[in-house]
Amino acid sequence: MINDKLFNLYKSYTQGLNDLYTNLSVNGVEDYAGPHLPYCWEEQYFKSKHRLVIFGQETNGWYSDYMKSDEDIRKNIQVYKDFQLGANYNSNFWRYAHRINLKLNGFEELNFIWMNVNKFGRDSAKGKPDKIVLDNEVKYYNLLADELAILQPEVCIFFTGPFYDQDIKNKLSDLNFQEFCDFNQRKLARLTSKHLPKHSYRTYHPGYGNRIKMRYEKMLDAIIEDVRSEKKLWENT
Numbered sequence: 001m002i003n004d005k006l007f008n009l010y011k012s013y014t015q016g017l018n019d020l021y022t023n024l025s026v027n028g029v030e031d032y033a034g035p036h037l038p039y040c041w042e043e044q045y046f047k048s049k050h051r052l053v054i055f056g057q058e059t060n061g062w063y064s065d066y067m068k069s070d071e072d073i074r075k076n077i078q079v080y081k082d083f084q085l086g087a088n089y090n091s092n093f094w095r096y097a098h099r100i101n102l103k104l105n106g107f108e109e110l111n112f113i114w115m116n117v118n119k120f121g122r123d124s125a126k127g128k129p130d131k132i133v134l135d136n137e138v139k140y141y142n143l144l145a146d147e148l149a150i151l152q153p154e155v156c157i158f159f160t161g162p163f164y165d166q167d168i169k170n171k172l173s174d175l176n177f178q179e180f181c182d183f184n185q186r187k188l189a190r191l192t193s194k195h196l197p198k199h200s201y202r203t204y205h206p207g208y209g210n211r212i213k214m215r216y217e218k219m220l221d222a223i224i225e226d227v228r229s230e231k232k233l234w235e236n237t
Contacts, residue, residue, distance in 0.1 A: 002040040003077075005150045009143060010037055010073050016140040017067055023136055032129045033064040034120035035141060037073070039080045040151065044111035050104050050199075050227060052112040053153040054097045057160050057167075057205065058121035058128060085110055092206035093159060096220070103224050104155065113151055117160055117167045119143070134167065144171040145195045155227055158202040162186040165202070177202070181222050188219045199227050 017035070024032070036059050045051060063076045086094035102108045120137055122129050148156075158168065169175045172193045180190040180201065191200040201223050209216030 002042050002045070002150055006038070006040070006147065007073060007077070009146050009150065010077075011070060013141055013143060014067070014073075020136045020140040021066060023140070024133065027132055029130060029132055031122055031124050032120045032133045033062045033123040034059065035067070035076070035137075036062055036116050036119045036121075037076050037080060038113055038115055038147070039077050040113055041110040044109045045113070048105040048107075048111045051152065051154045052101055052104060053148075053151060053156045054101070054112055054114055055156065055158040055160060056093060056114065056116045057164055058116050058118040060121060060126045061123060062121060064123050085112070085114055092210045096159070096206040096209055100157065100220055100224065104227060113153070115144075115147070117144075117158065117164055117171065134170075138170045142171055148195050154197050154199060156191070156196055156200040157223065158191065158200075159205050160202060161204045161208065162202075168202070172196070180226075183219060183222070188222065201226075 024030075063079045065072065065075070067073055067076060086097070097112075097114065098108060101112045105111060118128065118134060118137065119141065120129050120133050121127070128134065158164075160168065165177065168191070172195050174195075175191060175193045177185060177189040178192060179185050180188050183189075188201065188203045191202055193200070203219050203223070204216065206216075209220075
């Protein structure tokens with residue numbers, strides 16, 4: 001069971017999380033929220049054509065109580081479940097996330113996973129937390145490779161933009177960025193890592209798509225076609 005494995009992973013990092021709390025407290029850092037812990041609607045996830053994980057940058061506020069016990073972990077995960085993959089949000093991020101899931105999988109339910117490159121965001125505003133928060137996350141609470149091993153996605157799409165490339169690499173040290181189709185690598189790149197599936201891509205955050213819609217959707221269409229073409233090729237052999 002995916003969720004049991006995720007819970008056990010988060011439980012195993014309780015001491016690391018407490019070390020993060022302690023170090024940030026010693027340095028007088030309080031403006032952060034998280035961590036962001038995903039939940040998998042397993043039946044829907046496994047009946048999808050493609051097990052899909054969509055990455056954002058970091059949350060805009062989130063669960064911000066200290067996680068000291070198993071019950072605290074469960075409360076945190078419940079926040080994710082109650083959010084229902086942005087069911088009550090009409091932001092650019094969620095519009096594009098649901099559209100690309102629908103195009104890839106042909107149905108729109110709670111059938112993909114939403115994650116963030118940075119598990120901690122600011123508590124007081126949007127955007128990255130202070131660098132010391134990010135550094136402590138990498139040092140004490142870097143779960144990304146383990147989460148991917150549990151989720152075993154077939155497609156990963158990072159809606160993060162080029163300014164978060166180093167954040168991803170800090171979590172997956174063997175990460176490489178490769179040219180994809182005829183696009184400038186800053187706009188759209190294929191990602192390779194032993195922890196990522198073959199179909200892994202990084203493009204701009206959907207806020208960019210709201211400004212330059214046709215160009216952005218052309219990039220998303222290229223991702224969809226790349227995934228679909230290999231599926232068709234495999235089915236014909």
